[in-house]
Amino acid sequence: MLTREENEFLTQVSRGTPGGELLRRYWHPVAAAAEFTEEKPIKAVKILGEELVVYRDRNGRYGLVGEHCPHRSASLAYGRVDEEGIRCPYHGWKFDCTGRCLEQPAEPAESTFKDRIKHVAYPVEYLGGLIYGYLGPAPAPLLPRWDVLVWEHGKRWIVKESIIDCNWLQPMENSVDPSHLYWLHGDTERLAPQMKTYAEKHDFIRFEYGIKKRRTTLPLATGGESAVDEHPLLFPTVLRHVAPYNEGSGHRHNLQIRVPVDDFHTQVFRVNFLPMESERSPADAPVPVRFVQLKTGPREYKMNMIPAQDSMAWETQGRVTNRAQEHLGIGDEGVIALRKLLREQIERVQQGLEPLGIIRDPEKNQLIDLGVINERIGLFSTAPSGENPNRIAS
């Protein structure tokens, strides 16, 4: 149970708020590369409460700049790109991806006005089909090369969900909340009731990138041996997960990245990777993206889809759930651990320290194998042969 002030401390995302300053120490995806075409090279995005545009210029470089032109606030989302940058649709001011103003057509040729304009602009990087942006103070840390983004021995694709109408922390609490698997996805929607009953044991292990969640399904439930399902929450906004694929014939590894849009909305990107003999996905291969609508109306969820079941739970908790009226028990140990971790890391940033999981050593960042296992679906070890995993001790 949190007071209103404690709740705001953990959940707010805008610049200048304690939580917003922490979130600005990490890279966040702002779009999938496959969303851009020659006809549609610009997308308006909102992230951490900031209205921005992502664009790909005629040289193929990406930029992430403020949506509203510093001249008179018209939207660059309706502008044009060329080889150098993006041009405002209203009066033709042009900017490069560092925020420099390159042209102001209606000003005299000798004017130095444009040199005094500095537009909002953030660094961007491409990885695994996603365009990431960094909205924090320089120098930016390395963009983490999680296994799912980097692996080459199979097939990769991205799913972009319809925006979820609640604060980002609700999905993240869900990622250290193992009992909801049985109930929300198993019992409520009668999906795959392979278990006889609910009998589980949970561990939450803090590690250098977040919290490892270990669910041990007990013999009472499996009717046989205990089975371990272990995968991490990558602090602060990512779940690394694995699921059966094609009726259990494969394993769909995935990242579920919950990007805070503003205090009340969250954009989820899912990156999937299916290890396969027959296919390879080199770093520069295009990654397809698919859009998924989770709802058919204001309170109507597509409850036969697992992500829609989750979003129902998160949204109905409230836009920012009122944590003063909750009742946590032993089964909420992971949630409590996450809030404790989050509070500590916000305070570290307030003290001028680097928070958890910031990577600055390229050696450590070649491929971060997260060692996910899920014995129930036959996954006892992740590391594929032929890769050079930088395996984390667990």
Add this chain to the structure above:
Amino acid sequence: MLTREENEFLTQVSRGTPGGELLRRYWHPVAAAAEFTEEKPIKAVKILGEELVVYRDRNGRYGLVGEHCPHRSASLAYGRVDEEGIRCPYHGWKFDCTGRCLEQPAEPAESTFKDRIKHVAYPVEYLGGLIYGYLGPAPAPLLPRWDVLVWEHGKRWIVKESIIDCNWLQPMENSVDPSHLYWLHGDTERLAPQMKTYAEKHDFIRFEYGIKKRRTTLPLATGGESAVDEHPLLFPTVLRHVAPYNEGSGHRHNLQIRVPVDDFHTQVFRVNFLPMESERSPADAPVPVRFVQLKTGPREYKMNMIPAQDSMAWETQGRVTNRAQEHLGIGDEGVIALRKLLREQIERVQQGLEPLGIIRDPEKNQLIDLGVINERIGLFSTAPSGENPNRIAS
């Protein structure tokens, strides 16, 4: 003309407001029984500003409990019912219809945590096809057995309207506002102009359940004899009315029950009863329900329907009509009488007294015949032969 404060005093519905405390002394319908099926045994409802769910468990019992689970606020509207109660979709907490927490699957077997959880739960009763709830202090009064809900000598059906976007008092003022019949329903929409001109006399008689409204249409209008139309407002939220049926061959008796959803929305249920030789409706017979949409767009009313004409008038008065800018005349005598009654009854509750129309004597509550007459449509007496009416002296 009321000040802003006086207006709020009469119109607010939430717990703790003067008006909300009065309204909590009465039973209000929360759903029609026919809205529940085996596949859809749970409905989210909002009443008196409270977010609740009504459900029917596998034993056929109804429950009315808080929508948001006390655990972590997910919506029980997407949960499951069994023989004992309702289970939260997120982590499986289970509640019975008294708000007791029966199960918390993720807590240790020996935990007493669940015994310390008391969920919001209200008594419910079934009558005449409706599920009623009582949100006030114990002991709950008797659920009034109005004639239309109890009669057996004919056919009963329910109409549930689309929610009206205004405060509940606007429809109720309409129920003691006899001149609007001629103008709103007669003149404006050119419906059945059986009258030559507008010539009426009105009386408003306070009685033990509210206010009887007597409209006497004068010879100047009828072209013949005076004709009396007398029917009551059942305090605080019900109109008892009668209308011609099938071009005058029958009389459609009805209750129009205006349930305050919150300060700005009202849910109307209409219960109809058509006396017939050929049909009987025993207390346990199912009562069909029909949904009616009053609008086709934000300001587009289906003006050929009488309830849509009414809702146009009520909604365009404003969400809570500004009673500081009105100009009341002699013709608003009934409206003034209702406000006076409402103010007095709110003050009685503030003084710890019982308000008007509370029934606690089962003898008086077998069948409350409201003695509705409407001479213009040939209804000179209500009491059907073969019933045992507890007729009110008027």
Add this chain to the structure above:
Amino acid sequence: MLTREENEFLTQVSRGTPGGELLRRYWHPVAAAAEFTEEKPIKAVKILGEELVVYRDRNGRYGLVGEHCPHRSASLAYGRVDEEGIRCPYHGWKFDCTGRCLEQPAEPAESTFKDRIKHVAYPVEYLGGLIYGYLGPAPAPLLPRWDVLVWEHGKRWIVKESIIDCNWLQPMENSVDPSHLYWLHGDTERLAPQMKTYAEKHDFIRFEYGIKKRRTTLPLATGGESAVDEHPLLFPTVLRHVAPYNEGSGHRHNLQIRVPVDDFHTQVFRVNFLPMESERSPADAPVPVRFVQLKTGPREYKMNMIPAQDSMAWETQGRVTNRAQEHLGIGDEGVIALRKLLREQIERVQQGLEPLGIIRDPEKNQLIDLGVINERIGLFSTAPSGENPNRIAS
């Protein structure tokens, strides 16, 4: 760059605000006459923050009165008209176009109550197909007889746009912002790139009705002679413009009238006039109206239409653009001049003086020829032969 207070001073439109009081010194169109039919003789309109209805009575006279009945606030928009005026749908109160209450059917015959009711009512006038209203203090000035509204030597038609979701000053700033023509309409949407490059010179000349904007396209751009395009902003809410018609075979003269709905919405009426040998449009001829939807969704503009390009720019500046974060240059000279003019005129009204452009001399108001020229499209002089223009010196 303006402070928040300065911005509100210039942009607010409600009664009692400095800007709202200035705007109330001018006539504004409230509807096109062709919007009224025998079946639909009443339209709800919002103007300068006031909720009103315009109606045409059975004698063909127009009225402009408060939407909400002074009795109990129901909407007159659903009422009826007769030969004398408009009747409230709820209880039949009847009003004439001066706001006098003619009938209160539910009051006693001898009552003088109706004589004490004065409903909101404003003068209306018809000109050029439009119904104009005047919401300011008496005596109302003359309704300006701009050339486009009065000319007879051709064809006239009205376009009514979907409502624009921003303050009225953003469109008006656009009218003294000549460089956006090349960029927003030329470059951004690749429309008619007849120019080789952007090379222009601008003048802004204050005159008795507002500001004349003179754009001189230079030889560098035309590849030949300099070309002048000169047309005025008619203070405070109108642009007088000319455009090529039918691939340059004619000239479509037009008024673009931006009516402030409230602080955050603007209704644009465009009146077009095409000089033709073959057609005449006498003052009493009906003028057709066409509705145009500028958007297909919340952020989806029909960008192949010039008015939609404009509305994109205006709306994306913000509901009331934040003028504290803009960066104005030499190219914004006209915008700066308009703000200065607007501030001065608001202050004149505050001092009890008459603002710019108020016409009270009928001699000056027979036909106000605005002397629009546009050399690039072959228009060197406006005054058609056979008219008697009251030409303004420029």
